[in-house]
Amino acid sequence: MARRAEGSSPTLRGRELGRRLRELRKSAGLTAEQVAEHLACSVAKISYMETGHRPATIRDVRDLSVLYKVKGPEREELMSLAKAAREKGWWQEYGDVPYSKYIGYEAEAASIRNYESLFIPGLLQTDAYALAVIQSAEPAASADEVAQRAQVRAKRQALITRTDPVSLWVIIDEAALRRRVGGPEVMRDQLRRLVATRDMPHVTLQVIPFGVGVHPAMAGPFVILEFADPAVSDVVYVENLAGDIYVEKSAQVGRFARIFERLKEIALDPDDSLALIEHVLKEL
Known part of the structure; x- marks a missing residue:
């Protein structure tokens, strides 16, 4: 089935971004606690980002890309997802x-x-x-x-x-x-x-x-x-x-x-x- 013609939902983009960040963290062999310490934030924030309940900011994605050693097109794709996740839906x-x-x-x-x-x-x-x-x-x-x-x-x-x-x-x-x-x-x-x-x-x-x-x-x-x-x-x-x-x-x-x-x-x-x-x- 084709993607909906009206464009991307920021809610879904936030969920997709969270999934990608969770996979990258696990591939890097890091725990949520270790990532939270690196970003100087709470473990709850990492959980919220990875579940899509609170979209990661551009700065979060930039810092996590460095930590997870993500570069080039993959990093740009993550940045684009972060931007899309923070756009406003019509209902807002x-x-x-x-x-x-x-x-x-x-x-x-x-x-x-x-x-x-x-x-x-x-x-x-x-x-x-x-x-x-x-x-x-x-x-x-x-x-x-x-x-x-x-x-x-x-x-x-x-x-x-x-x-x-x-x-x-x-x-x-x-x-x-x-x-x-x-x-x-x-x-x-x-x-x-x-x-x-x-x-x-x-x-x-x-x-x-x-x-x-x-x-x-x-x-x-x-x-x-x-x-x-x-x-x-x-x-x-x-x-x-x-x-x-x-x-x-x-x-x-x-x-x-x-x-x-x-x-x-x-x-x-x-x-x-x-x-x-x-x-x-x-x-x-």
Whole structure:
């Protein structure tokens, strides 16, 4: 799959830079403690840089290149990654977005697999539905903050409407269809939006009906993000009241992938899923 046409996400570039720096440190036979002593910084800073949680600065990369004996084109490539990792993503124009790291990953994903238990997935939400969700989740937020976050959510949806759309596979629990977020009229419009996905070949939508009973993902929703660059491993995003969790170890990502495959098997097929959505719409 081709890389996303809109350009590099600084979040992903920071993650790639961190991976490269970690590999170089290990190749040099150095511990994080030794590198921290050389840079006169904390071990935590080295960890943050290597995991991409805090992008390395140009100065950090220059100093580490000397320590790791990196020269020529490889050094220049690292410097370019450092510059790209510190650029601003479009979402940063909206101020302090709570899940900005996730948006950075999502912006460059080649495919997204999303299971939702109680809500309609953000990429398929109508404006009114999104507004109701945000107001409920952030009751103390001002009207401007709520509107701003709704704008960010709406802009994210360009991923599935542009000429080079992301491949989106969504599985929704029936509970998300029947929970009346924002009232009956809001839900009617939202369900119509879901029905309209039948005209979007890059979007696959399935519903897990109540009749299935217990299933492997009842613990909560998750998103699997896959990237076009084979050097960049998949990421699983899990959101809960305790905060955002990013799962990056291949064994753990694989577990979520297997669960998603199981959900695909027990969910209604896309045609029957749309039929159920239309049935719920008529009930409203």
